[in-house]
Amino acid sequence: MNTLRGQYSFIAQFLGGQPVEPEKTYRQLSFCRTVDVDGETVVFNVLTGEIAALTAAEAAILRAPAVLPGAETEALIRGWFLVPEGHDDIGLSEEVRTLALDLRGQLPLTEYVILPTTDCNARCFYCYERGVARMPMSAGTAHAVADFILRSHGGKPVTLFWFGGEPLYNAEVIDIVSAALRDAGVSYRARMISNGYLFDRATVAKAVSLWKLYRVQITLDGTEEIYNRTKAYIYKGGKSPFRVVTDNIEALLEAKITVGIRMNMGPHNRTDLYRLVEWIDARYPDRQYLRVYPHLLFDSESDPPEARTLAAKQRRTEEMIALEDFCAARGLLPTPQLRPKMSVNYCMMDSPRSVTVLPDGSLGKCEHHVADQPVGDLAHGITDPARVASFAVRGTCKAVCDGCALYPTCNRLAGCPALGRSFCDAADRFYALTRLDRSIRAAGRRLLQADAAPAADADAQSDC
Numbered sequence: 001m002n003t004l005r006g007q008y009s010f011i012a013q014f015l016g017g018q019p020v021e022p023e024k025t026y027r028q029l030s031f032c033r034t035v036d037v038d039g040e041t042v043v044f045n046v047l048t049g050e051i052a053a054l055t056a057a058e059a060a061i062l063r064a065p066a067v068l069p070g071a072e073t074e075a076l077i078r079g080w081f082l083v084p085e086g087h088d089d090i091g092l093s094e095e096v097r098t099l100a101l102d103l104r105g106q107l108p109l110t111e112y113v114i115l116p117t118t119d120c121n122a123r124c125f126y127c128y129e130r131g132v133a134r135m136p137m138s139a140g141t142a143h144a145v146a147d148f149i150l151r152s153h154g155g156k157p158v159t160l161f162w163f164g165g166e167p168l169y170n171a172e173v174i175d176i177v178s179a180a181l182r183d184a185g186v187s188y189r190a191r192m193i194s195n196g197y198l199f200d201r202a203t204v205a206k207a208v209s210l211w212k213l214y215r216v217q218i219t220l221d222g223t224e225e226i227y228n229r230t231k232a233y234i235y236k237g238g239k240s241p242f243r244v245v246t247d248n249i250e251a252l253l254e255a256k257i258t259v260g261i262r263m264n265m266g267p268h269n270r271t272d273l274y275r276l277v278e279w280i281d282a283r284y285p286d287r288q289y290l291r292v293y294p295h296l297l298f299d300s301e302s303d304p305p306e307a308r309t310l311a312a313k314q315r316r317t318e319e320m321i322a323l324e325d326f327c328a329a330r331g332l333l334p335t336p337q338l339r340p341k342m343s344v345n346y347c348m349m350d351s352p353r354s355v356t357v358l359p360d361g362s363l364g365k366c367e368h369h370v371a372d373q374p375v376g377d378l379a380h381g382i383t384d385p386a387r388v389a390s391f392a393v394r395g396t397c398k399a400v401c402d403g404c405a406l407y408p409t410c411n412r413l414a415g416c417p418a419l420g421r422s423f424c425d426a427a428d429r430f431y432a433l434t435r436l437d438r439s440i441r442a443a444g445r446r447l448l449q450a451d452a453a454p455a456a457d458a459d460a461q462s463d464c
Contacts, residue, residue, distance in 0.1 A: 001052050001075040004042070004447035008049035008342045010100060015048065017078040025066045026073065026082040030089045033405045033433075034062065035440045042444035046436075047093055047408040048080050049342065051443060053451075090401065093408045100344045106352070108154025113161040113348060113356040113367060114145060116173035120166040122195050123232040124221075126264065126297050129165070137359035142173040144378040145357055146180030152355075152381065157187040160211075163356075163367055168198035170359075178210050191215040197233065197241060199248035204255050215258040218249060222263075222272040223279060230269070246283065258289045260334075265320055266297040273323055281330045292332040294323045313427040321434055336439035339409075346411035350392035355382070365391050366416075391415060400424050406432050 031046040041059040044051050061067050076082045119134035162174055181188045189212045196218035207213040221230040224242040233241045252259050263273050284290050296316055327333040348354035349366040356364045363376040365388060376382040395414040401407050
């Protein structure tokens with residue numbers, strides 16, 4: 001067994017190598033995922049983070065239902081790729097997760113999700129915020145936001161996440177908070193979700209110099225006609241919104257701000273998105289700061305019953321994967337990455353480092369939950385720790401989770417409104433495993449090439 005990447009540091013300290021017990025028979029840990037990488041068998045241990053290249057004999061051992069310890073199994077046992085028959089895989093994962101959470105302890109806030117406004121200059125038919133009151137943040141509240149950050153960040157670098165509504169619809173708030181942090185000597189940077197319409201070149205220059213913006217997500221729902229119809233901007237006449245936004249994307253890329261172009265995929269545009277990818281491919285030849293990825297639109301209760309079946313969801317998932325492959329073939333899909341360390345939280349909702357601020361100064365843990373379930377305010381900070389704790393409760397379903405390789409990284413939250421009606425269905429797992437396999441393949445290829453490089457150099461020197 002050729003170890004390409006060792007265990008996560010926390011795992012190495014806590015678990016280390018598994019002792020070999022000669023009297024027991026062993027089988028594969030259910031959290032292992034094996035892929036072919038250019039003819040090499042590469043296995044990733046989702047629990048420990050270890051990546052290894054296997055010989056043909058080791059790969060066969062890993063697939064076997066029961067094996068005895070021996071020379072060819074020792075490395076697999078010590079690396080937790082093989083475990084004794086009857087081993088409680090989920091129990092071990094939970095033990096590791098619990099210890100990691102305990103050791104994490106109390107952490108200062110370092111990520112602030114701020115909504116300068118819940119208003120927007122677009123009227124997308126699929127927007128989950130339809131019906132939400134359109135409320136701008138006042139300058140006074142913006143100053144209070146800055147004061148709250150200065151009191152709570154614990155001297156750590158700060159990440160600002162500008163959300164909305166359309167955050168640029170009230171850019172004064174971004175100016176106020178950014179300037180206050182700059183003047184106080186706080187290290188900060190920012191990312192944003194925006195429709196991109198208001199990112200003229202003067203705004204882009206300010207985004208670099210004052211806002212410290214390093215990444216922005218902008219949605220393109222299709223080529224020009226479909227995009228303009230879907231976004232339904234409030235502006236009438238003048239330049240095509242599609243051309244405004246795509247020119248602004250160019251300005252952001254030239255300023256070395258990473259742009260993630262998200263393509264919301266639904267029945268109205270799934271074929272047109274292929275034409276959009278071809279258009280993007282030609283329009284933006286420099287890919288250094290460009291990322292493109294599709295995203296399935298959420299199911300709607302107004303959809304007909306046949307559109308809300310598992311079979312329909314599986315079909316849509318396969319369509320999205322095909323579009324991802326189309327993007328990847330053009331070098332547009334973000335390179336899949338395996339996390340360098342163990343993850344114990346799902347998102348901002350269960351992260352102790354993150355808080356969300358609404359335009360009225362209410363604090364929450366998620367933009368979906370702030371209005372109906374606030375946890376505090378700017379003056380007093382988080383005042384409802386019990387509610388915060390309730391947001392971090394994970395969903396469980398033994399019938400679904402047993403034997404699933406994804407379990408150690410599956411931190412699905414019981415109260416998350418974005419996870420749909422089912423806890424985790426076959427389509428969810430199919431997509432998650434497809435993404436995981438892509439990530440393993442990319443990491444394995446990179447690590448195998450790095451592993452082979454010294455030998456290649458040595459050969460070259462001997463030839464000379």
